[in-house]
Amino acid sequence: MKRLAELKQSGHKAFVAYIMAGDGGIEKLGEQIQHLQERGVTAIEVGIPFSDPVADGPTIEAAGNRALDEGITLEKVLEEMQRFDFEVKVPLIIMTYLNPVIRFGAERFTLEAKKAGASGIIIPDLPFEHRQLIEPFAKQQELVLIQLVTLTTIDSRLKEILKQAEGFVYAVTVTGITGSRDELAEEVGAFTRKVRELSPVPVYAGFGISKESHVDMLRDDVDGFIVGSAIVQAFHEGRIEDVEPLIDAVTAPHSV
Amino acid sequence: MTHVKICGLMEEQHVKAASSADAIGFVFAPSRRRVSIERAQELSRLATNEVQRIGVFVNASYEEIDKAVKTVPLTMVQLHGDEPDELIQRIEVPVIQAFSIRTPADVEKLNSSIADYVLVDAPGTDYRGGSGHVFDWSLLENANLDHSRLILAGGLNKDNVQAAISQTHPFMVDVSSGVETDGRKDEVKIQQFILQAKGDSMERTQEKTIDPVGFFGRYGGQFVPETLMKAVKELEAAYEDAKNDAEFQKEYHHYLKEYVGREQPLTFAARMTEAWGGPKIYLKREDLNHTGAHKVNNAIGQALLAQRMGKRKIVAETGAGQHGVATATICALFDLDCVVFMGEEDIKRQQLNVFRMKLLGARVESVTKGSGTLKDAVNEALRYWVTNVEDTHYLIGSALGPHPFPTMVRDFQSVIGKETKRQILEKEGRLPDAIVACVGGGSNAIGMFHPFIEDASVRLIGAEAAGDGVDTERHAATLTKGSEGVLHGAMMKILQDDAGQVQEAHSISAGLDYPGIGPEHAHLADNGRVTYEAITDDEALASVIEMSRLEGIIPALESAHAIAEAKKQAQSMTADDVLIICVSGRGDKDMATYAEKMEGLS
Numbered sequence: 001m002k003r004l005a006e007l008k009q010s011g012h013k014a015f016v017a018y019i020m021a022g023d024g025g026i027e028k029l030g031e032q033i034q035h036l037q038e039r040g041v042t043a044i045e046v047g048i049p050f051s052d053p054v055a056d057g058p059t060i061e062a063a064g065n066r067a068l069d070e071g072i073t074l075e076k077v078l079e080e081m082q083r084f085d086f087e088v089k090v091p092l093i094i095m096t097y098l099n100p101v102i103r104f105g106a107e108r109f110t111l112e113a114k115k116a117g118a119s120g121i122i123i124p125d126l127p128f129e130h131r132q133l134i135e136p137f138a139k140q141q142e143l144v145l146i147q148l149v150t151l152t153t154i155d156s157r158l159k160e161i162l163k164q165a166e167g168f169v170y171a172v173t174v175t176g177i178t179g180s181r182d183e184l185a186e187e188v189g190a191f192t193r194k195v196r197e198l199s200p201v202p203v204y205a206g207f208g209i210s211k212e213s214h215v216d217m218l219r220d221d222v223d224g225f226i227v228g229s230a231i232v233q234a235f236h237e238g239r240i241e242d243v244e245p246l247i248d249a250v251t252a253p254h255s256v
Numbered sequence: 257m258t259h260v261k262i263c264g265l266m267e268e269q270h271v272k273a274a275s276s277a278d279a280i281g282f283v284f285a286p287s288r289r290r291v292s293i294e295r296a297q298e299l300s301r302l303a304t305n306e307v308q309r310i311g312v313f314v315n316a317s318y319e320e321i322d323k324a325v326k327t328v329p330l331t332m333v334q335l336h337g338d339e340p341d342e343l344i345q346r347i348e349v350p351v352i353q354a355f356s357i358r359t360p361a362d363v364e365k366l367n368s369s370i371a372d373y374v375l376v377d378a379p380g381t382d383y384r385g386g387s388g389h390v391f392d393w394s395l396l397e398n399a400n401l402d403h404s405r406l407i408l409a410g411g412l413n414k415d416n417v418q419a420a421i422s423q424t425h426p427f428m429v430d431v432s433s434g435v436e437t438d439g440r441k442d443e444v445k446i447q448q449f450i451l452q453a454k455g456d457s458m459e460r461t462q463e464k465t466i467d468p469v470g471f472f473g474r475y476g477g478q479f480v481p482e483t484l485m486k487a488v489k490e491l492e493a494a495y496e497d498a499k500n501d502a503e504f505q506k507e508y509h510h511y512l513k514e515y516v517g518r519e520q521p522l523t524f525a526a527r528m529t530e531a532w533g534g535p536k537i538y539l540k541r542e543d544l545n546h547t548g549a550h551k552v553n554n555a556i557g558q559a560l561l562a563q564r565m566g567k568r569k570i571v572a573e574t575g576a577g578q579h580g581v582a583t584a585t586i587c588a589l590f591d592l593d594c595v596v597f598m599g600e601e602d603i604k605r606q607q608l609n610v611f612r613m614k615l616l617g618a619r620v621e622s623v624t625k626g627s628g629t630l631k632d633a634v635n636e637a638l639r640y641w642v643t644n645v646e647d648t649h650y651l652i653g654s655a656l657g658p659h660p661f662p663t664m665v666r667d668f669q670s671v672i673g674k675e676t677k678r679q680i681l682e683k684e685g686r687l688p689d690a691i692v693a694c695v696g697g698g699s700n701a702i703g704m705f706h707p708f709i710e711d712a713s714v715r716l717i718g719a720e721a722a723g724d725g726v727d728t729e730r731h732a733a734t735l736t737k738g739s740e741g742v743l744h745g746a747m748m749k750i751l752q753d754d755a756g757q758v759q760e761a762h763s764i765s766a767g768l769d770y771p772g773i774g775p776e777h778a779h780l781a782d783n784g785r786v787t788y789e790a791i792t793d794d795e796a797l798a799s800v801i802e803m804s805r806l807e808g809i810i811p812a813l814e815s816a817h818a819i820a821e822a823k824k825q826a827q828s829m830t831a832d833d834v835l836i837i838c839v840s841g842r843g844d845k846d847m848a849t850y851a852e853k854m855e856g857l858s
Contacts, residue, residue: 051757052631052743054638055481061625073755098479099742103756105451108444125479125742152486152645175483176643 001091001119001144001167007042007223008202014042014168014224015250016204017231018095020063021046022072024236026080032235037090039244040251042224045122046081047232048074048096055124057179059229063236074100074109081116091119093146093167098126098133107137114141120167122146128161151175151191159198168202170226171195173209173218179229180210184217192221212249225250258421259428260453261310261407262435262446264289271302273443276450279308279428284316284324285336288439289432296328310334310352318346325349334375341370352407357391363399366406375430378410390416393423394784403427414445414452415739421453422473422782429453470659473782475775478658480638480745487645488745492660494565499667504560511556512671515589516546522679522836527806534826535689535833539809540676542700542840549812549841550672550700551582551653557668559586562649569593569648573637575602575630575696576767576814577609578841579653584618594618597636600628602766609845627760630696630770634744654697655774658745662774669703676836677707684834690715690825693838694818695788696732696768698777700840705786715787718777719821721763722790732761734773735781735788743771749778764793764849765813767841795820797853800843812841813849 007014017036021029029046036044049064049072056064074096081092094113101109101123113121121143126134131145138145144167149158152175162169173188174181188205196203205218206226215225227246234240262274263281266289274280280303282296283289291299300309311330313321315337324330325348334352335344344351353371356379357363366374378391390411408426413434421429435445470476470492478488498504512518521544525537542550562570570592574580580596587594596613600622603610613620621640626632634656641650650657655665680688691708693701695718708714723731731737738749743758751759751771761771773781780786799819804810811819815838822837829835843850 051626051759052635054635054744055483055642057639068757073757075755097742099750099752099758100756102741103752103754105448107451108447124481125745127478127480127482127485130477130479148482150481150483152483154486157485172483175645177639 003091004043004168004202012253013219013222013250014202014204015040015247016043016045016093016206016224016226017041018045018047018226018228019235020060020067020232021048021077021080022067022070023063023232024066025070026072026076028235029077029080030084030086033084033088033092034086035240037088039247041090041247042251043091043093045093045095045226045228046077046118047228048077048094048100050097050100053097055177057177057229059180059233060178063232066236074104075112078112078116081118082112084117088117092117093120093122094118095122095124098123101134106134110134110137110141110143114143118143120144120146122148122170124148128157128164146170148172149195151185151187158195162195162198162200165199165201168204168224169195169199171203171205171222172207173205174207176207178207181208184208184214189218189221192218196221196223210246212246215246215249257454258426260450261308261428261430262432262449263310263312263409263430264432265299265441266291266295267441268299268302269443270441270446271299273441273446274450275304275307276447277307279310279332281310281312281334281430281432282328283312284320285312285314293324293327296324300328308332312336315339318343321347335371344371354409357395360395360399363395363401366399366401373405373407373427375407375409393420396424412449414448417449417453418474418740419782423784470663472662472776472779474740475747475749475778476659476662477747478745479742479747480658481642483642484645484658487641488658490565491561491649494561495660495664498561498564504564508557508560508668511560512553516552516556517544518671519675520544522676522683524683525807528803531802531806532823532826535829535831535835536684537822537826538680538683538688538834538836539807540672540704540836540838542672542838543809543811543815543842547578547582547585548844549578549582550669550703551579551841552585553671553703554653554665554668554699555579555582555586555651558649558651558664559583559590559592562592562651563590565649567647567649569644570651571595571597571637571640571644571648572651572653573597573630573633574609574653575599575633575769576765576812577602577606577613577845578767578812580618580620581609581612581616583651583653584613584616587618588616595621595640597621597623597633597640599630599633600624602629602633602769605849606766606845607848629761629766631758631761631772638744654699654770655702655776656697656744656746656748656772662746662776665699666702666706666776669699670706672700672703672838673705673707676704680834680836686834687711687714688834688836689713689829690717690833691836691838692717692719692818692822692825694719694768694814694840695735695773695777696721696765696770696814697772698774700838702774702776704838705780709780709785716780716785717821717825718786718788719791719817720773720788721761721765721768721796721817722792723762723764725792726790730762731790732763732768732770733790734761734771735777736790738771738773740778746775748775749773749781764796764853765817767812767814768817789821789824791817791820797850799823800846800850801854801857804843809839810843811839812843813846815840
């Protein structure tokens with residue numbers, strides 16, 4: 001995760017890709033990670049399927065259901081990651097809803113995630129107030145617990161969350177669920193600027209990012225972008241090359 | 257926090273797996289887990305200094321015990337035989353004396369033990385020193401025990417240890433066979449047991465969390481995406497304010513009286529009383545509310561609160577459609593925008609209610625995902641709320657969801673129990689002996705039970721839906737078959753698989769067809785104040801016919817579960833007893849199901 005701070009120092013923008021583990025079969029997980037790291041992404045979020053993903057839109061929900069139909073579980077994903085026989089060159093972050101973690105055991109989860117080579121954890125339905133459920137165990141394993149901030153996060157709370165932020169801050173750029181959008185709201189720029197001023201760690205924009213126009217709009221106000229639904233759908237339809245211009249638009253050196 | 261002892265260790269890896277336990281036990285008495293003093297010494301070296309080493313003996317000599325204490329060395333001694341007090345006094349380290357518990361008389365013996373700690377277990381079978389069976393923990397209640405020296409053993413495992421702790425409040429729990437697979441200790445089970453016993457989740461959160469408000473024991477909380485936190489916090493503050501505002505309460509009660517038609521009668525059911533041949537049966541008539549069920553009590557309260565917060569758009573979920581109808585009705589009354597999410601399957605079986613909502617001006621959104629029932633409708637309502645949170649209030653229909661919903665819904669529904677209490681005192685001059693209500697998410701039941709929680713003489717029984725039967729794949733018996741988990745914003749009891757995926761529930765009753773139970777019910781089940789029983793589809797249908805013909809009241813399918821359970825309870829009650837059933841709603845909405853299931857009814 002140090003790499004992310006260094007990248008910020010160097011002025012380059014980060015591209016974080018989200019994939020749904022086990023969509024298309026568990027053996028796809030390693031292939032997708034290798035493909036994305038070869039294509040120059042900065043970090044990868046490994047999504048764990050859940051039966052009731054209330055923060056997600058139809059694309060990721062459908063991918064999760066396909067993975068569940070394949071019998072994918074948190075345990076199977078962590079085991080598969082522990083079996084990777086290629087070099088993982090980018091930070092891997094496990095993104096999961098809380099219930100599978102509770103069922104698996106919080107301490108055991110952090111232990112196995114560490115063994116699986118993860119650097120961080122994102123749990124969208126674990127608010128800042130309840131982070132003690134996971135954070136002490138994550139700390140023991142030197143895993144960062146990434147916090148989300150949103151357009152509805154009030155200022156006093158934003159400061160409180162950012163004070164504790166590690167790794168990077170996930171700035172949610174829509175008031176809503178995950179999924180591709182045509183346009184982002186006007187106020188998003190002001191929001192990410194505010195977050196970036198207050199944040200001790202890089203600020204990445206996510207939810208709804210699917211087009212180069214989104215990247216152009218926010219480029220100067222964030223340290224990177226998180227793209228989920230667009231990548232998940234492209235992998236599903238076997239046309240990941242369609243996303244490559246978006247990766248390039250973010251990661252290519254930019255002269256402004 | 258409760259201490260944990262892992263007993264009967266024989267192998268290195270198991271001692272290591274128990275590293276976060278407070279104590280480990282070595283058995284020196286005849287047993288398949290017996291170890292020699294030398295072996296215990298080797299194993300003991302692998303444990304950290306903080307861990308207590310406890311030796312287990314049955315009628316051993318002082319010399320034998322003393323040798324083990326000094327050699328291993330042991331920090332405590334546990335005695336399972338008929339050791340005399342003189343021996344206990346001579347032992348230099350603290351002593352645990354074990355007792356088999358079968359009757360209240362066995363419990364009384366505990367107080368006369370001179371040992372530092374008393375260990376309670378079920379009566380053993382082959383060897384003395386641990387049965388592997390659970391005994392009736394309720395024997396330990398009201399027994400005037402010193403719980404700070406109580407050690408609980410017997411049949412514990414990761415699934416029951418929390419319930420055991422919350423019921424008996426021991427100093428330590430002791431497990432052996434509960435962390436074994438095929439007669440051998442299992443590292444994963446050891447670790448899971450310790451995490452569960454130490455409250456891997458809620459208990460620990462409560463100690464550490466910034467804001468412990470909104471928990472019932474280990475259940476509750478605010479497990480929602482960050483986008484919703486602002487709305488949830490605002491709601492919490494607004495409700496706190498409204499609750500203590502006499503004007504708000506006055507307005508709420510005004511609508512209950514003038515619009516809903518409260519108070520509702522507590523009807524003496526003379527023919528059911530006669531037919532069942534047991535206690536006097538009274539029916540709390542929530543079926544007489546405007547819109548046909550208890551749901552409207554809550555819908556009015558929340559709609560008034562939403563307006564107070566300046567929100568004029570309402571989203572709701574509905575299962576049977578009763579909450580959807582109540583919400584649509586109130587939105588018409590107050591001129592609020594209303595969208596209701598309802599599962600496709602429920603739309604099919606509750607057509608009449610779908611039409612009623614539309615007639616009232618609400619938009620009904622069909623949810624085709626999952627099993628197309630209540631859980632899926634809640635998911636979609638939550639997604640809609642996340643997207644429209646700035647101007648929309650989520651009017652949740654059951655005692656579920658993130659804090660403050662479970663508390664708020666319970667408070668608005670408590671009018672049921674408060675009226676009932678006043679009425680039964682007028683009619684009988686005393687409190688009832690038992691009250692039965694049906695539970696899906698649990699709102700009519702918690703509203704009925706809450707005013708009686710402190711009245712220990714009143715037995716409270718929740719009837720949940722067993723569908724085709726609790727041993728089949730098709731049921732909604734969350735408390736009978738569920739386990740702790742987070743769903744729809746709260747830690748509660750849910751039906752889930754081993755990987756933490758929430759399972760689909762099944763019940764003939766659309767209102768009970770939900771794989772979770774609200775956090776307060778989960779807590780009341782753990783602490784034993786309320787007992788929960790499961791009623792099958794067929795039993796519920798039989799009760800529909802029975803009550804219709806005996807009392808001229810056609811109950812909703814949901815309420816029929818309470819009636820069926822009440823009939824069972826009545827078997828063991830006498831003519832001097834009083835039993836109250838909460839008839840949460842009327843059966844009009846279920847007529848299509850009744851017609852189909854009771855074809856050829858004569």
